[in-house]
Amino acid sequence: MRYAGSVSTARSRRTITTLAVLALSLAGCPKRSGGSKPRVAVSIFPLYDAARRVAGDRLDVVLVLPPGRSEHSYDPTPREMTRIAGSQLALSVGLGMDEWLSRIVRNTGSEVRVVEIGPSLDPRAMTxxxxxxxxxxxxxxxxxxxxxxxxxxxGPKDPHFWLDPTRMARAADIMAREFSRIDPQGAASFEQRRAQFGREMTTLDTQIRARSxxxxxxxxxxxxxxxxxxxxxxxxxxxxxxxxxxxxxxxxxxxxxxxxxxxxxxxxxxxxxxxxxxxxxxxxxxxxxxxxxxxxxxxxxxxxxxxxxxxxxxxxxxxxxxx
Ligand SMILES: [Zn+2]
CATH class of the missing domain: 3.40.50.1980 (Nitrogenase molybdenum iron protein domain)
Incomplete structure (x- = not known):
């Protein structure tokens, strides 16, 4: 807003140059935001937690659905949209659950690859x-x-695969593969972190099984x-x-x-x-x-x-x- 106001001053020519530079740097926004890290938007918290652990500090992983909201419907506020803007990759559950994610990332106007994880994890049919x-x-x-x-x-395929830790381990495999596409130099790091996450899922699964x-x-x-x-x-x-x-x-x-x-x-x-x-x-x-x-x-x-x-x-x- 401050920039627009100053256009009417005597120094308008210089201001326009400043605006042009600003516009250029905004066009490069995906690369600049969060340092030079590619941004990844993830629909719901459980996937987000896995994604940030596999990504480490190489990617800017953002959660789309605010905690406390139902995973089945979501309409973001303009401020929430800003956080998602510039994403190169979006990870969703799929299977008809979080279709809102593709709608949102496409509305930010950037070229985004949307990957639905659920269909690759042998989804069960609902009873x-x-x-x-x-x-x-x-x-x-x-x-x-x-x-x-x-x-x-x-019934239709059940989207809630993330509540099974063994499927979450497989979801992390998909994430590591997708992250390597947008950050090839990080491939070894993603692979190592994915393997670590997989071991943690095995521990968790064993623990829950023993208790249950x-x-x-x-x-x-x-x-x-x-x-x-x-x-x-x-x-x-x-x-x-x-x-x-x-x-x-x-x-x-x-x-x-x-x-x-x-x-x-x-x-x-x-x-x-x-x-x-x-x-x-x-x-x-x-x-x-x-x-x-x-x-x-x-x-x-x-x-x-x-x-x-x-x-x-x-x-x-x-x-x-x-x-
Ligand atoms: Zn649900």
Missing amino acids: HEEVGEEAADEAREAQSDGGHEEEHHH ERWSKRTIVTFHGSMGYYAERYRLTIAAVIEPFPGREPTARYITEVLAAVQRSHAAALFSEPQLDRHPAEVIAEQARLPLFEVDPVGGTPGRDSYERLLLSNTDAFERALR
Whole structure:
């Protein structure tokens, strides 16, 4: 603003030259920002934590989704857009979850390579129970047609792969490869850091596995379909989800279905999530007389400010509910 104001002064010619220089240096912005480091935008905190650890100090890694927000929708403020501008690479989960990332990076006007990690990690299909309301509708239709209850319903691919540490290790492999494309001289460093991260994931996985094997109860109701990979890896059963469409309150009819599923399955506990309004979970917990706990699929907040702390804090919650 100050520059624009000074154009009207007697020294306008010199000011215009200054403006031209400023414009040129802004055009070179991606290279200049954060020293001469290429910038990488990462959609959600767990991937961001892995990316910054693999990148070390060679890349300027920025987190796009502010901690505390749901991973399923995001509209950045202009200030948040500025942080992302000039990215050369964007890393997303994919599988229909964080489409907002490509929209945002393309809006910054820079040439960005967007890499979706999820599709390369053998994504699991969501179960009938995790698809929830949609599946309940289909079952009802099948019944009213005089048809049989469908047995082999498989939902869409589950995007929440990051809650499985072994898949996170593979995600870091993809990151190291992508980082080497934008910073070939860093390849050896990325490779070494990726290997280190992989070892840390093995340790974490072993630790969670050992703890989870001691839990006496194994059936849970989660808030949205976020915990499928964790459940599969550590042998928990998800009897139902409270909000199949995260952020959209379940209908009264669907709540009845969830209550029936809780009874049928003898689920041990419900789990709300800090990013979403817990009211529907409280209603169901009260009606089903089940204890309500909280797990966090995304983290990035105090106490969950590393990937390991996020998974261990969730493991603590499951342990309190299921041991
Ligand atoms: Zn989710």
